Amino acid sequence: MAARHLPATHLAALLGSAADSSPAYQAIADGLRLLIADGRILYGTRLPSERELTAALGVSRTTVARSYAELRDRGYLSSRRGSGSVATLPGGPQPPTSNVLMPSGQDTSFIDLTCAAPAAPPGTAQAYADALDELPAYLAGSGYYPTGLPVLREALAERFAERGLPTDPDQIIVTTGALAGVAIAARTLTGVADRVLVETPTYPNSIAALRRSGARLVGVPVEPSGPDPDVLDGALRRTRATAALLIPDFHNPTGALMPDHIRARVARSLQDAGTTAIVDETMVELGLGDAGHAAPMATFASNTLTVGTASKSFWGGLRIGWLRAPHDRVGAVTEARLSLDLGAPVLEQLVLVHLLRQREALLAARRQQLTASRAALAAALADQLPDWRFALPAGGLALWCELPEPLSSALAAAAERHGVLLASGPRFSVEGGLERFIRLPYTLEPDTLREAVGAIAVAWSEARRRRSATSRRRPWVA
Ligand SMILES: Cc1ncc(COP(=O)(O)O)c(C=O)c1O
Known part of the structure; x- marks a missing residue:
């Protein structure tokens, strides 16, 4: 299969305003490194040539050349004559993580945010009773x-x-x-x-x-x-x-x-x-x-x-x-x-x-309940984790939050110690990465979500502290 190719205009859009910071070469290299580490540029993708990216970003050729050199030095880029520059990861491709999410069922010792599934609507038991009345005709x-x-x-x-x-x-x-x-x-x-x-x-x-x-x-x-x-x-x-x-x-x-x-x-x-x-x-x-x-x-x-x-x-x-x-x-x-x-x-x-x-009535109630839970979750996050970024989704059952640091798996591990089960970003990825994202469903009650965010905030500071302790001991760890 031919290598994936990322057009320069698309890469420029992904980098957004990164290239505007100073020094520009460093900002571009950092932006690219995060995109590769997060799996938003997939392992093995061929990046645009230095000339193409220079034109798309409106910076000098030397700037782009220095960015690419920095990425090569840190193991995020491999350049070969004839095949261009290809996104890599320090240590090679990541082994596929197990993706499956397993709902925790009746375990009430955790707040389970791995599962985006609401409780049965009122009237479900009655629907079962009515169905039972009809069952004999099928027996x-x-x-x-x-x-x-x-x-x-x-x-x-x-x-x-x-x-x-x-x-x-x-x-x-x-x-x-x-x-x-x-x-x-x-x-x-x-x-x-x-x-x-x-x-x-x-x-x-x-x-x-x-x-x-x-x-x-x-x-x-x-x-x-x-x-x-x-x-x-x-x-x-x-x-x-x-x-x-x-x-x-x-x-x-x-x-x-x-x-x-x-x-x-x-x-x-x-x-x-x-x-x-x-x-x-x-x-x-x-x-x-x-x-x-x-x-x-x-x-x-x-x-x-x-x-x-x-x-x-x-x-x-x-x-x-x-x-x-x-x-x-x-x-x-x-x-x-x-x-x-x-x-x-x-x-x-x-x-x-x-x-x-009863679809219309049941769905109207469900949407109302989800809208309230979504608002409670968003407000708790804005209050307790103000540097997390998310857009309120048009629908569905979860917020897809962008973390300020690629610590999603570490956060999930820490949150479990604080009684909250989370599905880390890499679970949702086909080829690794997405460490900068976490999914937070809003299918539980507002009070439970507020409690969960409190525990997640504690877990987040813990994951950050561990990370900075590691990088003080091993400064080469990105
Ligand atoms: C996008 C998507 N597909 C499939 C499923 C699984 O659905 P079901 O319970 O109907 O098997 C889910 C459950 O979360 C889902 O979000």
Whole structure:
């Protein structure tokens, strides 16, 4: 595979105002080092030539040459005649971290912020009771519904149609959640060693699911504001990936919503590269405030496999999700599904039918509760950790916070000692890095979040103190 190439204009945008500080060569070198260490420029990416970067930054050639020399000295750049300058890491590529997030279930000795999942809405027990009343009608059959109960497939197809994507119930395959949907989509589309393009950061367990399917993952760095269509297009052209996993609706972890005009561009790039999108719509119903809505990605790229779930809109305990496929792929998706499991539980599918009937009211309450928790978390952070940076996301369940120092893993370890479980930035990364980021979900009650931030602030000072003690003893540690 050809090396990734980072255009000079894109690098200049990533560096932002870094080049304006003095001395400029040092500021550029520091900015680049952080981008590489954070995984926002991926290991092995070919950087622009000195001449190209000089023009893009409007600085002198000597300045850029000195920056590159400094990075080479510190192990962040390798330059070879003929192949240009390539991003590296001191010690080589980082071994892949285990990505999976494991919800802690009933363990109440910690505040668990690794899991972005709300409690069941009021009325869930009643929905179970109503579903139980309907169950006898199903008991005479085998109970196997490999594509799902017809009544649920109809309700889900209707919801897609309401969102502007006409859908036949036959196009819906009910799954045991969105993660299962991603795994089924990967099995449908890819074989061993096929390339799958994945946004980085992205939802950790999907990274693990795709890796286990044998696919070769290609990370595309996405900014907290969402993917840059030029960067995505470049990656698709270069890799001709078989599939691309995208979360355009309130991305996990950044919360970004991809606007319609970018969806249209991304759809063209996918088509040109012959790549099929697996679109994870887990958060699609969780727009907050006046976030607005975008049309489903499958209205732009009709061969998309769209994955959805009841886990975040309603309750994770249902373990019900779905996959929407174009007609000509339903057979292949069903076959892939049958190699994993034979269907989803009948009772929970009936429960979801009841919850969907009250969708508007339940979601309005959920959005209200999330908005309050988001405000409490943001206020506690502004108060206790004022040098952390984050943008209030348009929707979804978490803040993606940028730390002033790349200490995310150290922070997670320290926070655990103070009773808070955190998912560090590198968990969300396909190829390492993201030590400068941490995801903080706002699915818990405001008071619990305030308490968690208090403990995180203590853990943060501890992680910083340890770091400065280490760098006094070992000043070469960056
Ligand atoms: C983007 C995304 N995809 C998939 C999942 C897993 O969802 P499910 O519980 O439906 O398997 C999550 C859960 O957090 C998620 O955020």
